[in-house]
Amino acid sequence: DAKTTQPTSMDCAEGRAANLPCNHSTISGNEYVYWYRQIHSQGPQYIIHGLKNNETNEMASLIITEDRKSSTLILPHATLRDTAVYYCIVRRSGGGADGLTFGKGTHLIIQP
Amino acid sequence: DAGVIQSPRHEVTEMGQEVTLRCKPISGHNSLFWYRQTMMRGLELLIYFNNNVPIDDSGMPEDRFSAKMPNASFSTLKIQPSEPRDSAVYFCASSPLLGSGDHNEQFFGPGTRLTVL
Numbered sequence: 065d066a067k068t069t070q071p072t073s074m075d076c077a078e079g080r081a082a083n084l085p086c087n088h089s090t091i092s093g094n095e096y097v098y099w100y101r102q103i104h105s106q107g108p109q110y111i112i113h114g115l116k117n118n119e120t121n122e123m124a125s126l127i128i129t130e131d132r133k134s135s136t137l138i139l140p141h142a143t144l145r146d147t148a149v150y151y152c153i154v155r156r157s158g159g160g161a162d163g164l165t166f167g168k169g170t171h172l173i174i175q176p
Numbered sequence: 177d178a179g180v181i182q183s184p185r186h187e188v189t190e191m192g193q194e195v196t197l198r199c200k201p202i203s204g205h206n207s208l209f210w211y212r213q214t215m216m217r218g219l220e221l222l223i224y225f226n227n228n229v230p231i232d233d234s235g236m237p238e239d240r241f242s243a244k245m246p247n248a249s250f251s252t253l254k255i256q257p258s259e260p261r262d263s264a265v266y267f268c269a270s271s272p273l274l275g276s277g278d279h280n281e282q283f284f285g286p287g288t289r290l291t292v293l
Contacts, residue, residue, distance in 0.1 A: 096279070107180075107267050107284025108219070151219075163209050163221035163232065164282060 068152045073171040082139040084170050086152030089133040095156050097128060099137050100164070101148040108151065108166075111137065147174045178202075180285035182268050188291045194256040197288045200249055201270030209269040209282060210243055210253050219267075225251065226273050258292045265289050 069087040076082040088097065099111040112119055112126045114135070119126045125138040139146055151169040155162065181200040189195055201208050209224040223233040228245045236243070240259070245251040255262055269282040 102219075107269070107287055108282075109284070110281040113279060163211075163224045163235070164219075165221065166219035168218055 068154055068167050070150075070152050070167065070170045072168065073173065075173050075175055076139075076142050078144060078174050078176050079141055082142040082146065082172055082174070084137040084139075084150050084152075084172060085134065086137070087134045088152070088154045091132050091154050092156075095154050097126065097132075097135050098153040098155060098164075099124070099126065100151045100153065100166075102151070102169070103145075103148040108164075111150075142172075142174045144174050144176060146172065148172060180268055180270050180283055182266075182285040182288050184288060185286065186289045186291075188293065189258055190293050191259055192257045193292075194254065195258045195262075195290060195292075197253040197266050197268075197290070199251045199253070199268030199285060201251070201268070202283055203249070204272065205270035205283070206248060206273040207271045207280070208245060208251050209271075210251070211267040211269065211284075212264045213267065213287075214264045222253070255290075258290075260292045263290055263292050 096113050096115050098113040100108040101111055102108045112121055112124050114126045114128050116128055116132055128135045149169040149171050151166050153164055183198045206227050210222040211219050212222055213219045220235055222235045223243045224231055225245045241255055243253045265287045267284050267287045269284040271280040271282045
């Protein structure tokens with residue numbers, strides 16, 4: 065699976081959009097971009113995934129650049145409960161039955 | 177749905193003792209994963225099972241660690257003998273086993289915090 069690079073930490077004001085970047089310059093054509101987050105003292109939680117098109121669900125939006133070498137996770141209206149470590153993970157299609165390889169992630173702190 | 181259930185939630189033991197961590201996956205899920213999280217190494221995959229069969233145990237740190245899945249609703253991770261460096265939070269996760277190209281989300285349990293003195 066391709067390696068990802070994320071900023072170590074970010075701050076965002078409550079109510080504003082939180083934009084979390086991820087670089088995955090070695091991603092290959094059959095690899096998806098997944099985002100998970102881990103709130104303090106809890107297990108990781110799936111947020112969203114995509115291949116090349118932008119995706120949106122009830123939690124977030126995922127913007128993938130045309131060359132697929134980077135992506136941005138957007139939390140449109142951040143709340144204090146969104147404070148967590150966010151992991152960007154690249155994994156191959158059909159990798160549904162494989163384990164996840166977590167990096168260090170981005171510690172997002174939502175400020176009141 | 178109760179989600180993934182792990183027990184115990186906290187375990188404190190002395191070096192040299194045997195430790196058994198337990199996991200009940202979500203009903204209907206036939207992939208099960210064991211992860212370990214420490215400050216130094218972050219989240220690491222230890223082993224995973226598909227249809228109760230171990231597929232990849234390359235993440236198991238050493239022979240002191242073993243995992244079993246005797247049936248679709250139960251798995252154990254055993255450490256014998258335990259050492260202080262095994263202190264970590266151990267997560268179990270489950271997911272449906274789908275075909276190639278299908279997305280499957282992993283659902284994580286609350287974790288077991290293990291402290292080895």
